[in-house]
Amino acid sequence: MRRILLIVQKEFIQIWRDKTMKPLLIAMPIIQLAILSYTADFTVKNINLFVQDQDHSALSQKLIDKIGASDNFNLQAVSPVYNDGFNQIQKNNIDVILSIPEHFSRDFNSGRKTALFIAADAINSTKAGISMNYLQNIIKNFGEEQAVEKGFSGLNPGIIVSKRNWYNPNLNYKFFMVPGIMTLLVTMIALFLSGMNIVREKEIGTIEQLNVTPIKKYQFIIGKLLPFLIIGLFEFTIGLAVALLWFRVPFLGSIGLIYLFTAVYLVLILGIGMFISTITDTQQQALFLSWFFSVIFILMSGLFTPIESMPVWAQKITLFNPIRYYVEVIRLVMLKGSAFSSIKLNFLIISVAAVVVNLLAMLNYRKTA
Numbered sequence: 001m002r003r004i005l006l007i008v009q010k011e012f013i014q015i016w017r018d019k020t021m022k023p024l025l026i027a028m029p030i031i032q033l034a035i036l037s038y039t040a041d042f043t044v045k046n047i048n049l050f051v052q053d054q055d056h057s058a059l060s061q062k063l064i065d066k067i068g069a070s071d072n073f074n075l076q077a078v079s080p081v082y083n084d085g086f087n088q089i090q091k092n093n094i095d096v097i098l099s100i101p102e103h104f105s106r107d108f109n110s111g112r113k114t115a116l117f118i119a120a121d122a123i124n125s126t127k128a129g130i131s132m133n134y135l136q137n138i139i140k141n142f143g144e145e146q147a148v149e150k151g152f153s154g155l156n157p158g159i160i161v162s163k164r165n166w167y168n169p170n171l172n173y174k175f176f177m178v179p180g181i182m183t184l185l186v187t188m189i190a191l192f193l194s195g196m197n198i199v200r201e202k203e204i205g206t207i208e209q210l211n212v213t214p215i216k217k218y219q220f221i222i223g224k225l226l227p228f229l230i231i232g233l234f235e236f237t238i239g240l241a242v243a244l245l246w247f248r249v250p251f252l253g254s255i256g257l258i259y260l261f262t263a264v265y266l267v268l269i270l271g272i273g274m275f276i277s278t279i280t281d282t283q284q285q286a287l288f289l290s291w292f293f294s295v296i297f298i299l300m301s302g303l304f305t306p307i308e309s310m311p312v313w314a315q316k317i318t319l320f321n322p323i324r325y326y327v328e329v330i331r332l333v334m335l336k337g338s339a340f341s342s343i344k345l346n347f348l349i350i351s352v353a354a355v356v357v358n359l360l361a362m363l364n365y366r367k368t369a
Helices: 002-017 021-039 058-068 082-090 104-109 125-149 173-195 197-204 206-211 217-245 255-279 283-299 312-320 322-336 340-364
Strands: 047-053 073-079 096-100 114-121 159-166
Touching: 047 058, 047 082, 047 125, 058 073, 058 096, 058 104, 058 125, 073 082, 082 096, 082 114, 096 125, 104 114, 114 125, 125 173, 173 197, 173 217, 173 255, 173 283, 173 322, 197 217, 197 255, 197 283, 217 255, 217 340, 255 283, 255 322, 255 340, 283 322, 322 340
Parallel strands: 047 073, 047 096, 114 159
Antiparallel strands: 096 114
């Protein structure tokens, strides 16, 4: 343990002596969140729909069939119970609920207005807004077609649609973007710092001094990881403070749970950086590889382009993308208040990956003494 602490102390001394590092670690998260949160936006498709059908009429079935035939919606289930759909929203399986009331067919056929209700998971405000607009247009067209078919004269009876946005009532897209950008902040800092760590020792020649010491491989790797783990958690804290105090992003979940997952996630990212550092000989090579992987991870994380909108082969590749799991977890915990039971699969995947990657980094590190 003493050897590990000595390496940790050495790393912090090196960081503290670097005049550019201190302001960068403080300014970088604030600038990134401030700029990207105001400028990043996106579009979506493939919307998972749940229909609550309380009417069970031929007309309601026609409406369901029309919506199900749309390229924009994936009809997941039909049930008379609203909570069946809402429970699936909480589990992140459903995006929109359409509620068809009792006597929908009777009221429409008698020429009276009838009201439908739409509820959307508005954590992703853009997706919620687009989903509701698509659904309202389909319902409007359906009402007009049925009115013509039934020979209504004058004003069509029409269908009134009311709606509700869960978790983000005002469709504030910053509530969706800011948590995602926080994941990029933590990932890039951890990956780049750890990716250039060992290779920097190679370039300045201090790696040979460490190699001739009795320090074991695991002690060396742990000692190298701990300072950056602490720095990563510090950066996350700054980002979280900016999100809560500046952007007023709600935090409904457990602060301990989000820090626990962040710590495990950082161990994985730092392990990837360490592995890159063990297979490269110069900081330029390490920087290039880190940038290569970070760009792929970011663009395929679901932050800017929804995973559901990607080709099937790309969706399968995202299963190996750690940022995908972290983006999902941080939004679930912050905005939905999800408990550990809702993120346990993500936690298991990231934990196993962290162990495997760090073992690879440790085995790949060549110690000569």
